[in-house]
Amino acid sequence: MRWLCILFLAVLASGCTAAPGSNQTQGISQDKSQQGAGQATCAGYTFASAEREISVLAGPGNAIGNEHYQRLAQALDCLAKTVDAAKISSVRQQLDRLNPDVKSVSFSAVQREIEALYNAGNTIGPEHYAKLDSQLASLGQAGYDISALRQQLETVRPLAEKTATADNPAALKDLAAINKLPECNGQMLSDPPADLGDVQEISPLGNIGVPGHTLPTPHLYFHISAGRATTNTVPLLAPGNVTITSVTSSFDELGKIDEYSIGFALCKDVYGYFNHVKGLSAGLQQALDTVPCADFTDNPGNRCAKDLFYPVNAGTEIGRVGHLQGNF
Structure with a gap:
């Protein structure tokens, strides 16, 4: 009789437990879900803080850095173990729009x-x-x-990168030419690149002038005239006993003439370039005529890059500068 009473009491106790699917059970489940969503921490983020950060970033249509993106993506992956999948999916869609690898470019x-x-x-x-x-x-x-x-873009590419990028065969030839030069043992550039009587002003290294020079320029500018003022040109002179290692030609839309960039080296570790050259000397042009384009495009601009090894003495005329550009 004693065991029957115990069994009866056990059955009564089980009847007091909420049936699966009842409102009481659902409430307990929701409370746990909300607690997990708000308090579970992954990579320093709760779901609420990750959702808030991603929402703020996505609002103005931003793109974020790859490291930032990866940190948030990893946090969501971890939080997905405790947070409702639909919530994670919604936030992940916002995060994907911030992905620097797929962000649309204007x-x-x-x-x-x-x-x-x-x-x-x-x-x-x-x-x-x-x-x-x-x-x-x-x-x-x-x-x-x-x-x-x-x-x-290739025209404004850094010179150091042009001479050292392994995937650019033309650049490697240029580097090979520089390696033929002697070691640097105190050699100096000795001459101005133009008669100073023809130079109106010199813009220093690091010149800033928006919109074209929002960041400091990595080169000087010699101004022969005010831009667009005249088509006159003056001689461009070798600034020392240098070797011309490359000449790149393109079409100057402003002046409707060919223009050139001339790369040169004094010794293995001292080299430079002249941009906006509006003509070449007869000797340099003759040397170029025997060299094929190492890099060429027949798209607008007709760019042709040639590599050569052409020594010149200080003060030798190697081209012409000025024209509507006004500087070099």
Whole structure:
């Protein structure tokens, strides 16, 4: 009889427990879900803090850095173990729009930036070049015609990168030419690149002037005249006993003439370049005529890069500068 009472009491106790699916059970489940969503921490984030941060970033249409993106993505992966899948999916969609690898690029914005750099005769840093190069690649995959912009970007590519990038055969030839030079043992550039009587002013290294020079320039500017003021040119002179290692030609839309960039070296570790050269000396032109284009495009601009080894003495005329550009 005693065991029957115990069994009866046990059955009564089980009957007091809420049946599965009852409101009481659902309430307990929801409380646990909310507690997990608000308090579970992954990579320093709760679900609430991750959702808030991603929502704030996504609002203005931002893109975030890859490291930041990966940190948030890993946090969501971890939080997905305790947070409702629908909530995670909604926040992940916002995060994906911030992904720097898939963020849409404005063609007009990239075009304006590259054309401003090109027209101002800038040379940009490796990180800036890499950013624009990646954006152009994305635009090309999206079906945009990027050929002209690609040519302009290569013109402003850092000289140090041009001579050291393993995937650019033309650049490697240029580096090979520099390696033929003697070691640097105190050699100096000895002559101005133009008669100082023809120079109106010199813009110093690090010159800033928006919009073309928002960042400090990595080179000087010699001003022969005010820009667009005259088509006159003056002799460009070798600034020392140097060797010309490369000449790149393109078409100057402003002056409607060919223009050139001349790379030169004094010794293995001292080299430089002249941009916006409006003509070549007869001797340099004759040397170039025997050299094929190492890099060429028949897109607008007709860019042709040639590598050579052409020694010249200090003060020798190697080209002409000025014209509507007014500086070099």
